[in-house]
């Protein structure tokens with residue numbers, strides 16, 4: 001099956017492709033639903049996803065001014081309550097005052113469209129644009145790992161390419177991305193940007209889109225890294241085992257988040273997924 005002309009590339013499907021071309025094919029081209037959980041215990045995994053979704057909704061409403069800091073949050077105990085208190089006590093420091101939550105941007109790329117929905121973009125006109133992404137993963141990823149993720153590369157690149165309505169004349173060096181961790185609110189990861197990285201991201205993303213669009217094998221290559229299969233719902237289909245990986249180990253597995261998230265092109269708002277993320 002070839003790539004539809006209206007296919008939308010985003011950080012999740014590109015990350016799937018980078019992690020495993022076969023997963024990209026099964027999930028985004030064939031849109032094959034497969035009855036398996038991404039991680040065990042399944043109920044705990046589901047609860048984490050739902051808590052993460054709820055946290056994103058709360059913060060969105062707070063940024064919009066719909067709810068105040070004093071608004072009682074139910075339940076009063078548990079991860080969601082802890083994250084909410086952490087957000088109120090230690091939000092990302094030094095953000096510009098103009099806060100734009102849930103912004104969607106897109107731009108043409110190699111004959112297709114690249115799209116991203118941002119948790120928050122904070123703008124200081126003519127000076128800087130800060131991308132904030134809320135993460136509710138249990139563990140903080142090791143320094144440097146996030147800079148290679150498709151999310152980082154797509155978000156910063158696309159803001160420069162498509163954010164000129166928000167920030168006329170925006171230059172790469174004026175962009176920064178902050179990953180804020182609800183379980184580590186005092187240890188955000190700040191990733192500045194520059195023209196060199198912008199050029200590199202443009203090349204990489206273009207090459208990926210061209211490569212994907214040019215594939216026509218009946219079965220795309222399976223990843224050689226079988227550890228990725230532990231948190232992939234297609235593992236039994238691929239003959240890579242039948243048991244899901246342990247949720248306690250999930251944060252170290254790049255495979256979990258995109259695999260767990262529903263498909264953007266199917267109309268589901270995967271950026272609201274709470275992200276067992278890494």
Ligand code: SF4
Pocket residue numbers: 020022023024026222223228229232233234235236238240
């Ligand atoms: S089970 Fe492994 S080989 Fe199969 S799609 Fe998932 S990651 Fe790829």
